[in-house]
Amino acid sequence: METAVQTVINVVLLGVVYILMGMGFAFILNLLGIFNLAHGAIFMSASYGCYLLVVRLGLPGFVAFPLTVLVAAAFGVVVERFLFRPMKADFNRTMMVCIALSTVLVTTFNRFLGTKVLAIPPFIEGTTGIGPYKVQTDRILAFCIGVVILVAIILFVDRSRWGAQMQAVTQNREGAALQGVRFSRVAAIACAVGFGLAAIAGVFMGSLYNLTPFMGDITLIKVLMLVILAGVGSFNGIFYVGGLLGVLYGALPVVLNGAVVDAAASIMVLALLVIRPQGFFGHE
Amino acid sequence: MSEVKAVLAPGGDPADRGEASRAKPRRWSGIGAVGVVMIVLALLPLAISGSYYMHVLILAFVYVVVSSGFRTISISGQFNIAQGAFMGVGAYAAAIPAVWLHWSPWVTIPLGAVAATVVGSIIAYPFARLRTVYYAMGTLFLGYVIMNLITAGGKTTGMSTGLGGVQPLFSNRTHYYYLAFGLMVVSMACMYRFEFSRIGVRMKAVAQSHQVAASVGIGERRNRILAVAFGSFFTGLLGAFYCHYQGVASPSSYGLGATLLIIMYVLVGGLNSFWGPSVGVLILLVIPEFYFRDLKGDLPYVTAAILLIIAFTLPDGIVGLVNLVKNRIVKRLGRGGLPQQPEGEVRADAPGD
Numbered sequence: 001m002e003t004a005v006q007t008v009i010n011v012v013l014l015g016v017v018y019i020l021m022g023m024g025f026a027f028i029l030n031l032l033g034i035f036n037l038a039h040g041a042i043f044m045s046a047s048y049g050c051y052l053l054v055v056r057l058g059l060p061g062f063v064a065f066p067l068t069v070l071v072a073a074a075f076g077v078v079v080e081r082f083l084f085r086p087m088k089a090d091f092n093r094t095m096m097v098c099i100a101l102s103t104v105l106v107t108t109f110n111r112f113l114g115t116k117v118l119a120i121p122p123f124i125e126g127t128t129g130i131g132p133y134k135v136q137t138d139r140i141l142a143f144c145i146g147v148v149i150l151v152a153i154i155l156f157v158d159r160s161r162w163g164a165q166m167q168a169v170t171q172n173r174e175g176a177a178l179q180g181v182r183f184s185r186v187a188a189i190a191c192a193v194g195f196g197l198a199a200i201a202g203v204f205m206g207s208l209y210n211l212t213p214f215m216g217d218i219t220l221i222k223v224l225m226l227v228i229l230a231g232v233g234s235f236n237g238i239f240y241v242g243g244l245l246g247v248l249y250g251a252l253p254v255v256l257n258g259a260v261v262d263a264a265a266s267i268m269v270l271a272l273l274v275i276r277p278q279g280f281f282g283h284e
Numbered sequence: 285m286s287e288v289k290a291v292l293a294p295g296g297d298p299a300d301r302g303e304a305s306r307a308k309p310r311r312w313s314g315i316g317a318v319g320v321v322m323i324v325l326a327l328l329p330l331a332i333s334g335s336y337y338m339h340v341l342i343l344a345f346v347y348v349v350v351s352s353g354f355r356t357i358s359i360s361g362q363f364n365i366a367q368g369a370f371m372g373v374g375a376y377a378a379a380i381p382a383v384w385l386h387w388s389p390w391v392t393i394p395l396g397a398v399a400a401t402v403v404g405s406i407i408a409y410p411f412a413r414l415r416t417v418y419y420a421m422g423t424l425f426l427g428y429v430i431m432n433l434i435t436a437g438g439k440t441t442g443m444s445t446g447l448g449g450v451q452p453l454f455s456n457r458t459h460y461y462y463l464a465f466g467l468m469v470v471s472m473a474c475m476y477r478f479e480f481s482r483i484g485v486r487m488k489a490v491a492q493s494h495q496v497a498a499s500v501g502i503g504e505r506r507n508r509i510l511a512v513a514f515g516s517f518f519t520g521l522l523g524a525f526y527c528h529y530q531g532v533a534s535p536s537s538y539g540l541g542a543t544l545l546i547i548m549y550v551l552v553g554g555l556n557s558f559w560g561p562s563v564g565v566l567i568l569l570v571i572p573e574f575y576f577r578d579l580k581g582d583l584p585y586v587t588a589a590i591l592l593i594i595a596f597t598l599p600d601g602i603v604g605l606v607n608l609v610k611n612r613i614v615k616r617l618g619r620g621g622l623p624q625q626p627e628g629e630v631r632a633d634a635p636g637d
Contacts, residue, residue: 029417033417034417035417035420035421037544086596087595090599091363091416091417091420092363092551092555092599093595093599094595095363095420095547095551096551096591096592096594096595097591097592097595099544099547099548099551099588099591100587100588100589100591100592100595101588103544103584103585103587103588103591104584104585104588106584107581107584107585107588111581217540217541220424221424221425221428221540224421224424224425225425227421228421228422228425232418259432259435259436262432262436263432263433263436266425266428266429266432266433267429269425269429270410270426270429273410273411273414273422274410
């Protein structure tokens, strides 16, 4: 039964990680038309960054976590302004920029911290009893933060002004511009939000599992799987499919071999590509 | 042919018609340059003794063909981020019969090429529906799936450690050198012929606008599948050779990292010209391994810097720069400029989606 509680928490945390990564990736893809290969590298850098802030600088987790996210968001604005915007969404050139960015980040962390086994220390020590079962307090905290962030994201996309502008640009760029939406600002916001969400996901992942410089690659592939399944241009789809992937990768490995789960999910996605290339929830 | 050319240059670019007559002297100088490079490469084993240099050159031959295969697929407008995995299909299709059934390498290497072609064509069918960024995303995922399925093969494929004990072809590295050289020359000749034939022009038409191409009877799906089949044949061939040369087929050589390296070679050299991938391999693989081996750890930074410089200033890569300089010189000499992109635009983001 203790496993069951742990599994539920793991499912939610993994689901949150995938949804956050998928949302950020989809923002950048839909608004800027850029296939952001560096998204996994940002995710990885954020979890290393948070580790460095907590362990090397001795900051408490409650300071380090928002700080990492803010730095990542600021980095997103810088990248949009100086790397993405001059490329004018030319596919080959943005590809070069993303590969260069990802190479630099992965090489740097691999070189200085790659060989060590690292993990972000828990923000709170100890365990809490849920009924008769004991669960790490840290996990419960992460669970609550995750749920809060998901709600905040839904509110941001559906209710806020910037969220509405982003949806408008996704639907029709010229039409949005005619209504007075300034594209460059929306693009900067999308990058900031995208990188910030990747950073949140990175810190979550770093507190669940050990850090490696290549954790971004595998997460990027999961994100692609998520975006393909959900369909491009669909924000709701990302929520449903992210939850599904959370169940798939959080719960099924308890009963099945991990490789089997992976292969099954991959074949599912390939089959979907054959039958319905626009995804479950996509239009296009 | 002429109708297709007119499709490629709507608005009737007058430079297009005059190109054939003006391009003639340039083509002869090109053949001369290729001939000189080939003679030098053929005689090189007499001059260099270190087997390390030989090893680097063999690797370079493999990657020249693999990244040219990437480019051959890309002339039909498909940015295929599963190129490393196609190489892996060739390698494993050669390694499995070689290790478990003790087949001769002379059978398994062509078998690898055929296997890569078959897998590539089957996969190309559903993927021909996807375009531009979505194609790139789909194939990145596909590469992961292929390698995942291969490593899930248990003892047969050696799981994630790879399949060792693939029997070697020769005991002498010079023989490998000449085999790799021969394979490269043949593959490059085939790909050159393919690209500058009627079929190649059709593919470029599909890449530029599948709707216009369809309106003159050039089917999109057929041509795109053909491009993948042709490109993956040579990719699989050299992948199979590579695993016999290394003696092991390991999944890490064919994963996302390997594919990104191939893409870097192509983009640095220039995606829009036939010799781009070769130049990219020369700059990013051969020169660093020959002259800058001591900065191995810093090499990715240099590569990233080169990529950024190219992204900002030379979207057509190093070959684009060479063409630009050549154009300037020709203009200065008063013979009139050559068209800046004589081989036609190849882009993944074709208009009209």
